[in-house]
Amino acid sequence: MKLKFVALLIGAFVFLFPFYYMLIGSLQAEPDPTVSGAFPSPGNLTGHNYGEINKAIHLGRSLLNSGIFTGGVILGTLVFGVLAGYALARLRFRGRALVFNLMLLIQVVPFQLLTIPLYVLIVRSYGLADSYLGMTLPFLINSTAVFVFRQYFLQLPAELFDAARIDGASELGILWRVAVPLVRPALLTGVLLTFIGPWNEFLWPFLITKQQDLQPLAVSLSNYLTTVSARAANPFGAVLAGACVLAAPAVALFIVFQRRFISTNLSSGVKG
Helix, strand or coil: CHHHHHHHHHHHHHHHHHHHHHHHHHCECCCCCCHHHHCCCHHHECCHHHHHHHHHHCHHHHHHHHHHHHHHHHHHHHHHHHHHHHHHHHCCCCCHHHHHHHHHHHCCCCHHHHHHHHHHHHHHHCCCCCCHHHHHHHHCCCHHHHHHHHHHHHHCCHHHHHHHHHCCCCHHHHHHHHHHHHCHHHHHHHHHHHHHHHHHCCHHHHHHCCCHHHCCHHHHHHHHHHHHHHHCCCHHHHHHHHHHHHHHHHHHHHHHHHHHHHHCCHHHHHCC
8 A cells, every 4th residue: 555655656746747847947037957946946936937928928918818719619619519419319310320420530530630721711711810709610519528418418317308398398498407407517527628628729829810919828928939038038937937827727727626527427428
């Protein structure tokens, strides 16, 4: 038992050390990329790097852009995921199996292969460059979330839906009043699994936005590295400060919901 505890402790240290090093590096007045830089003297610690990165890229605005982008993606994932998952699980229509198989096939297609046609479609055909809608549109439907919701809906007793139909409820009414309250763990799982993707997304927002006041934090940090960092007193610390700000919401979300996230029985979502 003690050996297992020591092994877990070492594993936790190895996993957490990069986050610790990122935080310490963001607080150093003079950069020290050596191993000893992980344990700096108190006189070398300062919060100036956060002010430096905020002055260069306007952290508040970049965080707001990331929040709008991520919130739009999560909203689309929940709405369309629940609707599609319910239809694939509980509605009988011709071609349902084909639609489900095609949805599974989409998951093996890398997003990078679709980047060019999506860019042509959204920017040239729809004219949605430099807009929040243009950023979120390709991510509004998440096939993984559809699969998770479908599996949860399949586990619900069919008698509940039959009784609601006998009472004259519409399919949307059954979905909203019967199905959704019973799959709240799936909704939370969908939010947690969806959040980290758009929050850290770089490629698509970088292509779709040219105006700095619309760019998410990940894109703003990249622009800082290529344009402004050469003139900064401590670009290494400023970039790490921005990375800490970028990582903080994801870490906070996991800490708040870790018990619910860990206890959510995802394995039950593969039945049916």
